[in-house]
Amino acid sequence: MLDRGLDALAIFSSPGSMRYGQRGHVLYVSGYEPYFGDTMVLLPAEKNVDPLLQIDSADYFPSDCTWIENVVGARDPVATLREFLDGATPRLKMIGLVGSSSTPAGLKGRLKRSLGSCKLVEASEILEDERAAKTEFEIDSIRRASGIAKAGFETALGYAKSGMSEAEIVAEVERVCRLRGSEGFPHNTMVTSGKNQKHLEWWWYCGGRKLRRGDPWNLDFGTMFNGYCCDIARSFCLGKPSDRHIDLYERLVEAEEAARLSMVPGVMASEVNKVVTEEMELTFEGDFSGIGHGVGLEVHEWPFVGYEYIENDRTYADRKLEKNMVISVEPQIYVKGLGYMQIEDEFVVTKSGGTPLSTIARELWY
DSSP states (O other): OGGGTOSEEEEEEOSSOOBTTTTHHHHHHHSOOOOSSOEEEEEESSTTSOOEEEOOSOSOOOGGGOSOOEEEOSOOHHHHHHHHHHHOSSOOOEEEEEOGGGSOHHHHHHHHHHSTTSEEEEOHHHHHHHHHBOOHHHHHHHHHHHHHHHHHHHHHHHHOOTTOBHHHHHHHHHHHHHHTTOOOOSSOOEEEESSOHHHHHTGGGOOOOBOOTTOEEEEEEOOEETTEEOOEEEEEESSOOOHHHHHHHHHHHHHHHHHHHHOOTTOBHHHHHHHHHHHHTTTOOSOOOOOEEEOSSSSBEEEEESOTTSTTOGGGOOOBOOTTBEEEEOOEEEETTTEEEEOBEEEEOOTTSOEESOOOOOSOBO
């Protein structure tokens, strides 16, 4: 903060989707999770100025969920910020805005107009960079979430039967994981089945199709522990798969393994994507960019791997990997006659390559 010449950060988060900082920034800094509405933390650089947490419209506030003592209820954040500035000594000259994706354009405009001589500048990268490399607590939380997810995959393998709908498998997987301690599911639990490409491409709406003997099918989901997410996928076959099915799935495993070995500090994220792309192109045709993403309080967060083609958005910019970043890698392909195949796992960046955070077998399940 100080090296940017900032006197304070105004940190915004909204409830909802666990992607791209929607809830994580305020939760990461304060311990309070947005649920009923927008929240804000005002975090000063000077220790003699108390930080402030503005919560949402929750009727009940457990004070032990945060270390911040100055807590105010839901109100106009512009008024809160204005009062914070008026009470700060010495006067604050520049504030960094964190959480642009959670801050409506109209609110940004009002904030800038209300600050008088104090300047408001974009500073989301400060927390994005801080959150990208994980602490041991964070890594252990993701590992424990992955352990819960393992029970879900094992349940799915034994539970799926001919005539059963995709939605029934989803329900049983989530039931088992809830009982194992999952606090939630960071994105839709997705079960897709069959070989119809049109059906499979609408994976977030799948659920009604009933499995048949011999069907390929997939499970892509995550669980949560201590607020941290995992995001894992495997492909299955309802019955014995063909040798070709097993062989092609092994190519995905090899692509994921090549990515794992490349995950060392100092390597650009785009290089990990390149390694996967080159491995996939030995067998398959297609566009394999966007092969991975960071995982933490959000299921999709920094760093993003292979998304640098999205211009004018720092979120997706290429960046060097750092020790203890947690990265999901997800090679996937549709093959006519065999359906959709995917594998996804999280790895911790270390000097010897990515360390897996789950013990789920990396193979076609049947």
